[in-house]
Amino acid sequence: MYAIIATGGKQYKVAEGDIIKVEKLGAEAGETVTFDNVLAVSNDGLKVGADVANASVTASVMEHGKAKKVVIYKFKRKTGYHNKNGHRQQFTKVKIEKING
Secondary structure, eight states: OEEEEEETTEEEEEETTOEEEEEOOSOOTTOEEEEOOEEEEESSSEEEGGGGTTOEEEEEEEEEEEOOOEEEEEEETTTTEEEEEEEOOEEEEEEEEEEEO
16 A cells, blocks of 8 residues: 655655655654645555545654755856855655555
């Protein structure tokens, strides 16, 4: 059994017991979160649309962290223009506990 959920502008295919990294959530480590934006659920057959209107996925927050650094380097030749910048995206690691639907 798996479900497709949407959170943080991305879609994830999850099954019970999976550990995924999603965009940072406002929950502390050890708390449970519920993803209500379920796009599809596959148990015996695939259910989408109105069939999954009341489906949800329950997960527990494991930890928060930062991803690897992405370096942004801008350069224009002949003008002496160099601009180096970096970014580390924050994430939340969650463990999928139960798929309701």
